[in-house]
Amino acid sequence: MPPGQPKWRRRKEARPAEIVAAALEVFAEKGFAAAKLDDIAARAGxxxxALYLYFETKHDLFTAVVRTSVAPNIEAVEEASRNLALPFATLARMLLTIAAERAATTQIGAVAKMVIAESGNFPDLARVWHEEVVGRALAAVVGVIERAQARGEVRPGDPRLHAFSMIGPLLLGVIWREVMAPAGAPPVDLRALAAQHIDTALTGMLAEGGRS
Amino acid sequence: MPPGQPKWRRRKEARPAEIVAAALEVFAEKGFAAAKLDDIAARAGxxxxALYLYFETKHDLFTAVVRTSVAPNIEAVEEASRNLALPFATLARMLLTIAAERAATTQIGAVAKMVIAESGNFPDLARVWHEEVVGRALAAVVGVIERAQARGEVRPGDPRLHAFSMIGPLLLGVIWREVMAPAGAPPVDLRALAAQHIDTALTGMLAEGGRS
Amino acid sequence: MPPGQPKWRRRKEARPAEIVAAALEVFAEKGFAAAKLDDIAARAGxxxxALYLYFETKHDLFTAVVRTSVAPNIEAVEEASRNLALPFATLARMLLTIAAERAATTQIGAVAKMVIAESGNFPDLARVWHEEVVGRALAAVVGVIERAQARGEVRPGDPRLHAFSMIGPLLLGVIWREVMAPAGAPPVDLRALAAQHIDTALTGMLAEGGRS
Amino acid sequence: MPPGQPKWRRRKEARPAEIVAAALEVFAEKGFAAAKLDDIAARAGxxxxALYLYFETKHDLFTAVVRTSVAPNIEAVEEASRNLALPFATLARMLLTIAAERAATTQIGAVAKMVIAESGNFPDLARVWHEEVVGRALAAVVGVIERAQARGEVRPGDPRLHAFSMIGPLLLGVIWREVMAPAGAPPVDLRALAAQHIDTALTGMLAEGGRS
DNA sequence: CATGAATGAGTGTTCATTCAT
DNA sequence: GATGAATGAACACTCATTCAT
Structure with missing residues (x-):
C-alpha cells in the first residue's frame, strides 16, 4: 500500500458534492416527490x-441541488452583459451563444424543468430562482436592450418583451430536449437554434438604419 | 320535485367532467405526486x-386531465394553418394571436407545466403529448413556413428552427405566468407579448423582398 | 345471514375506545417510546x-389514554369528600377505602406509572395531570383535613403534609404492585394496606381529645 | 506544563464517572428511550x-447509572438500622431524617423515577433494584419494626405494612418534586414532610404505653 | 350508483452501534 | 486511547386503493 494514499479516505469534504450530483440525476429523472432517498444514496455510493449528515431534509437536499447547479451559470451572463462598448448585434450574438453553450453542456435544463415542476411546492425556491437567477439574467438582457434603444440601435418597444423574443426560443429548445426528445421526438441542436434565431431576432429588432 | 327532470340526473352525466375539472386544479397546484385524491374528491364534491367509479387509478385520472385539456386547443391551430391562400405574414399573425388568446384564457399553461414536470414518470403521456399535441402543432407551423419559403416569402433556414423562433417566446411567457409571477415577479401580458414578438419575428424571417 | 345482525358492522363508534384500551395495555407494558403502533393496532384488531382515522399522532393517542383512564376516578374522590357532616375519622376511612378499591381494580396504577415516566416528555400531560387529577384529589383531601382541624378533630400541622401522610403509603403500594411485584417481590394487598394504614394515620392525626 | 502531573492524566481515570454523571442528567430529563447518546457524550465532553470504550451498550450505561446512584445511599439506611439499642421512636426518627436528607440532596428521586418508568423494559434492573435497594431498605425497616413489636414498643400489625406507612409519604414527596412541581405545582419541603409525618406515624404506631 | 371506513405497502427520518483513522 | 463519519435497522406516518354497506 503506497503511503499517503490511504485505501479509504474520509470523504467529509467531497461527500456533499457527490451527493448533490447524485441527487440531481435522480430528481431530474423522477421529480421531487417520486425521487427516493434510497436511490439517491445508492447512486452516491x-x-x-449519510445523507442526513449533510442535509437536514429531502427538501434541503433539493434546494441545495438547485442552488448549486445555478450559481455558476448566472455569472457568465451578467459578466458578458457588462461589455457596454460592444455594438448590440455583437453583444446579443455573444449572449445567446453563451446561453446555448451552457444549455447544451450543463444540467441547467434539467434543473429548470425541476424548478418549473416544483414551484408550487417550494415557494421559497421559486422566489430564489426568480430573484437570483431568472430575474438577474433577464435584467441584464433588458439593460442591454435599453441601452441599445437609447443609442438608436434597437427599434422601440417594451424592452422586456424584446428580451422574451430573444430568449424564449432557447427555453423551448431546452424543454424540447428534456421532455419531447426522450419521448421520441427528433432532437434539436441547441447551438444551431441559437445561431439561426439570433439572425432572425436581430433583423427583427434592429432599427431600420442598423440593418445591413 | 318536477317529474322527468330531477336535478340529480344531470349530475350523473356531468360527474366525470366535474372530477376532471377538480383534478386539473389540484394537479396544477401541487403536481402529480403531491396531489391527494382526498382533495380532488372534496373539490369535486x-x-x-366515487373517483374510482370513473377512473381506474390516479394515473388514469391524470392522463384524462391532460387529454381533456388539450384536445380542443390543438384543433384551432391546425384549422388556422389550413388557410393556404393567406400570405405568410397574415397567417403567422393569426396563429400567434390565437395561441396567445388560448394561453391567456385557458388552463393550457398549467397543463403544460404538469406535462413538463411529469414527463419522466409518464412516458406514455409524454409520447401522446408529443404525437398528438406539440408534434401536430409544430408540424402545422413548420408546414406553413415551408410553403412560405417555397413561395419565396420567408428567407431560407431550417423551418423547424424558424418555428421555434416564432413559438418560443410565448412558451416563456406562459412559464413566466405559471412559475415566476406567483413567486412575486411582475406579470407579463401574453397578448402584448405575442403582438410585439410577431412583429419582430416577421421582420426577421421574411425574405428581403417581402419586407415593407 | 340474519337481518339486523350484519356480519361485519362499521365500528366507527366503538373503535376509539377499543384502540385506547389496546394502547393502554401496550403503553403500560413498554412505556411510550418503546410502544410500537403496530403492536397497538394488532392488539386492537x-x-x-386505522389508528390515524381516530388519533392524529402517537402523542395524541397517549394523551387520550391518560385522559380516558383518569376522568372517571377523580370524580369518586371529590364526591366522597363533599360529605361534610361526617366525622373526620369516618370520612378519612371512606376515602382511603375507595382509593384502595379503585387502585386494586382499575388500571389507574399503570397510568400513574406512565405519567411519572413521561412527565418530562409530555409537559402538557403533566400539567393536565396535576390540574385535573392529582391537584383536585389532593385539594379535596386537604379541604377535609382543614375542616377537621377547624373543628378540633385533627391536630395542628400543615394540612397538605397531613394529606401526604394519608395518601403516600397507597402510592407506594401501587408502585410496588406495578414495579416491584413483577420483578419477583412479594405482592402487597392494597386493601389490607389501606385498612392498616388508616388506623395508624388516624391515631397519629387525631387531636388528643379525639382518640379513644 | 508541570511535568509528571499533566491535567489529562486525571481525566483518563475520571472518564467513566463523568460519563455516568452526564448520563444521569440526560436519562433523568428524558427517560431512557428519548435520551440520545449524542447528548450524553456532548454533556460529558x-x-x-468514547462511550463505547467504557460501556458496551446504552443498556449497560443506563444500568451503570442506576447502580452507581443507589449503592451509596442504601448503605446509610442499613447502617442506621443496626443501632439495635436505641428506642424505636429515636431510631425511626433517625431513619426518616436520613432518608429525607438524602432525597433532598441527591439525584435518588430522579433515579427512582427512571426505574419506575423503565421497569417493564429492564427486567434485570427491576430485579436488581428490588433485591439490592428497595428490598434491603425495606427489610431493614421491617426488622426494626419487628424488634420494636417484640419489645412491645410498636402495636401489632403486619410489619411490612407498617413500613409502608412510614416510608410511603416520602416517596409521594419525591414523586411530587420530580413530576408535579416541574409542571407548576407548589413545591414540597421534603424535610418538613418527614418531620411532620414521623410524628404522625409514631403516634399511630406506638403501643398505648409507649406514647408520651 | 355512492359512500367512507379500513387497509398496508412504501418512505422520510432517527439513532445506537461500528470502525478506519 | 479517542474520534466522528458512516451505517442500516427500525418506526411513525401517508395515501392510493378496496369493499361492505
Whole structure:
C-alpha cells in the first residue's frame, strides 16, 4: 500500500458534492416527490443515513441541488452583459451563444424543468430562482436592450418583451430536449437554434438604419 | 320535485367532467405526486370512492386531465394553418394571436407545466403529448413556413428552427405566468407579448423582398 | 345471514375506545417510546392506518389514554369528600377505602406509572395531570383535613403534609404492585394496606381529645 | 506544563464517572428511550465513540447509572438500622431524617423515577433494584419494626405494612418534586414532610404505653 | 350508483452501534 | 486511547386503493 494514499479516505469534504450530483440525476429523472432517498444514496455510493449528515431534509437536499447547479451559470451572463462598448448585434450574438453553450453542456435544463415542476411546492425556491437567477439574467438582457434603444440601435418597444423574443426560443429548445426528445421526438441542436434565431431576432429588432 | 327532470340526473352525466375539472386544479397546484385524491374528491364534491367509479387509478385520472385539456386547443391551430391562400405574414399573425388568446384564457399553461414536470414518470403521456399535441402543432407551423419559403416569402433556414423562433417566446411567457409571477415577479401580458414578438419575428424571417 | 345482525358492522363508534384500551395495555407494558403502533393496532384488531382515522399522532393517542383512564376516578374522590357532616375519622376511612378499591381494580396504577415516566416528555400531560387529577384529589383531601382541624378533630400541622401522610403509603403500594411485584417481590394487598394504614394515620392525626 | 502531573492524566481515570454523571442528567430529563447518546457524550465532553470504550451498550450505561446512584445511599439506611439499642421512636426518627436528607440532596428521586418508568423494559434492573435497594431498605425497616413489636414498643400489625406507612409519604414527596412541581405545582419541603409525618406515624404506631 | 371506513405497502427520518483513522 | 463519519435497522406516518354497506 503506497503511503499517503490511504485505501479509504474520509470523504467529509467531497461527500456533499457527490451527493448533490447524485441527487440531481435522480430528481431530474423522477421529480421531487417520486425521487427516493434510497436511490439517491445508492447512486452516491453512501448509505441513506449519510445523507442526513449533510442535509437536514429531502427538501434541503433539493434546494441545495438547485442552488448549486445555478450559481455558476448566472455569472457568465451578467459578466458578458457588462461589455457596454460592444455594438448590440455583437453583444446579443455573444449572449445567446453563451446561453446555448451552457444549455447544451450543463444540467441547467434539467434543473429548470425541476424548478418549473416544483414551484408550487417550494415557494421559497421559486422566489430564489426568480430573484437570483431568472430575474438577474433577464435584467441584464433588458439593460442591454435599453441601452441599445437609447443609442438608436434597437427599434422601440417594451424592452422586456424584446428580451422574451430573444430568449424564449432557447427555453423551448431546452424543454424540447428534456421532455419531447426522450419521448421520441427528433432532437434539436441547441447551438444551431441559437445561431439561426439570433439572425432572425436581430433583423427583427434592429432599427431600420442598423440593418445591413 | 318536477317529474322527468330531477336535478340529480344531470349530475350523473356531468360527474366525470366535474372530477376532471377538480383534478386539473389540484394537479396544477401541487403536481402529480403531491396531489391527494382526498382533495380532488372534496373539490369535486364527491366521495373518494366515487373517483374510482370513473377512473381506474390516479394515473388514469391524470392522463384524462391532460387529454381533456388539450384536445380542443390543438384543433384551432391546425384549422388556422389550413388557410393556404393567406400570405405568410397574415397567417403567422393569426396563429400567434390565437395561441396567445388560448394561453391567456385557458388552463393550457398549467397543463403544460404538469406535462413538463411529469414527463419522466409518464412516458406514455409524454409520447401522446408529443404525437398528438406539440408534434401536430409544430408540424402545422413548420408546414406553413415551408410553403412560405417555397413561395419565396420567408428567407431560407431550417423551418423547424424558424418555428421555434416564432413559438418560443410565448412558451416563456406562459412559464413566466405559471412559475415566476406567483413567486412575486411582475406579470407579463401574453397578448402584448405575442403582438410585439410577431412583429419582430416577421421582420426577421421574411425574405428581403417581402419586407415593407 | 340474519337481518339486523350484519356480519361485519362499521365500528366507527366503538373503535376509539377499543384502540385506547389496546394502547393502554401496550403503553403500560413498554412505556411510550418503546410502544410500537403496530403492536397497538394488532392488539386492537385493526390496521395501523386505522389508528390515524381516530388519533392524529402517537402523542395524541397517549394523551387520550391518560385522559380516558383518569376522568372517571377523580370524580369518586371529590364526591366522597363533599360529605361534610361526617366525622373526620369516618370520612378519612371512606376515602382511603375507595382509593384502595379503585387502585386494586382499575388500571389507574399503570397510568400513574406512565405519567411519572413521561412527565418530562409530555409537559402538557403533566400539567393536565396535576390540574385535573392529582391537584383536585389532593385539594379535596386537604379541604377535609382543614375542616377537621377547624373543628378540633385533627391536630395542628400543615394540612397538605397531613394529606401526604394519608395518601403516600397507597402510592407506594401501587408502585410496588406495578414495579416491584413483577420483578419477583412479594405482592402487597392494597386493601389490607389501606385498612392498616388508616388506623395508624388516624391515631397519629387525631387531636388528643379525639382518640379513644 | 508541570511535568509528571499533566491535567489529562486525571481525566483518563475520571472518564467513566463523568460519563455516568452526564448520563444521569440526560436519562433523568428524558427517560431512557428519548435520551440520545449524542447528548450524553456532548454533556460529558467526549465523543460518541468514547462511550463505547467504557460501556458496551446504552443498556449497560443506563444500568451503570442506576447502580452507581443507589449503592451509596442504601448503605446509610442499613447502617442506621443496626443501632439495635436505641428506642424505636429515636431510631425511626433517625431513619426518616436520613432518608429525607438524602432525597433532598441527591439525584435518588430522579433515579427512582427512571426505574419506575423503565421497569417493564429492564427486567434485570427491576430485579436488581428490588433485591439490592428497595428490598434491603425495606427489610431493614421491617426488622426494626419487628424488634420494636417484640419489645412491645410498636402495636401489632403486619410489619411490612407498617413500613409502608412510614416510608410511603416520602416517596409521594419525591414523586411530587420530580413530576408535579416541574409542571407548576407548589413545591414540597421534603424535610418538613418527614418531620411532620414521623410524628404522625409514631403516634399511630406506638403501643398505648409507649406514647408520651 | 355512492359512500367512507379500513387497509398496508412504501418512505422520510432517527439513532445506537461500528470502525478506519 | 479517542474520534466522528458512516451505517442500516427500525418506526411513525401517508395515501392510493378496496369493499361492505
Amino acid at each position: 453512501v448509505s441513506k443515513g | 364527491v366521495s373518494k370512492g | 385493526v390496521s395501523k392506518g | 467526549v465523543s460518541k465513540g
